[in-house]
Amino acid sequence: MEERKKKLVKQIKIDADKCHGCRACEAVCSAFHSDPKYGTINPERARIRVHFDPLRNMFVPVFAGPYTASECMGRDRYIIDGKEYDECLFCRASCPSREIFKEPDSGLPLKCDMCENEPPLDEPRCVEVCLVDALTYEEREEEGEEEERPEELDMGLEALIDKFGLDKVMDTVLRISSSKKEQGRGLK
Numbered sequence: 001m002e003e004r005k006k007k008l009v010k011q012i013k014i015d016a017d018k019c020h021g022c023r024a025c026e027a028v029c030s031a032f033h034s035d036p037k038y039g040t041i042n043p044e045r046a047r048i049r050v051h052f053d054p055l056r057n058m059f060v061p062v063f064a065g066p067y068t069a070s071e072c073m074g075r076d077r078y079i080i081d082g083k084e085y086d087e088c089l090f091c092r093a094s095c096p097s098r099e100i101f102k103e104p105d106s107g108l109p110l111k112c113d114m115c116e117n118e119p120p121l122d123e124p125r126c127v128e129v130c131l132v133d134a135l136t137y138e139e140r141e142e143e144g145e146e147e148e149r150p151e152e153l154d155m156g157l158e159a160l161i162d163k164f165g166l167d168k169v170m171d172t173v174l175r176i177s178s179s180k181k182e183q184g185r186g187l188k
């Protein structure tokens with residue numbers, strides 16, 4: 001009998017009631033993804049952001065999800081347990097209507113990659129540093145093929161093409177590539 005394929009589903013469960021807004025998750029995420037690794041800390045570069053309003057005792061961690069080239073035509077406003085949440089607060093997308101989940105210098109989209117690493121980590125860094133278990137990590141197997149996930153480079157290029165157009169991006173890549181080749185020849 002043919003064996004059914006299994007895929008590994010990785011999940012971070014968020015219990016917002018336990019979050020007290022320490023923002024350690026943002027700090028460690030930005031450090032883990034800095035170059036060199038752990039070289040800098042800048043929560044603006046984190047792939048998780050904690051929305052907080054201490055006066056209303058409201059802390060909501062949100063993970064960076066897919067990049068989208070266009071913003072929504074309508075907006076959502078939630079009221080939960082009597083607390084009204086801002087528009088777009090629960091949305092995970094890196095989108096043109098707001099600054100969140102964009103690399104601050106380049107504006108390129110950021111997306112949570114579950115802390116991909118070689119060798120793999122036991123659990124993502126943000127989960128590791130969350131001492132109150134507002135974030136917990138789970139893995140499970142499901143039937144089905146592994147989906148091919150777009151590389152970070154693909155997502156960045158797509159955003160550049162949406163912003164500047166394909167021709168301009170291609171021209172720039174060709175110009176930089178020939179200048180690098182010239183520099184290489186000069187060094188020989």
Ligand code: SF4
Nearest residue numbers: 019020022023025130
């Ligand atoms: S580390 Fe945990 S408690 Fe601290 S802000 Fe992040 S989710 Fe909240």
Ligand code: SF4
Nearest residue numbers: 029048112115124126
């Ligand atoms: S799982 Fe890793 S990449 Fe995703 S938000 Fe947490 S620390 Fe950042």
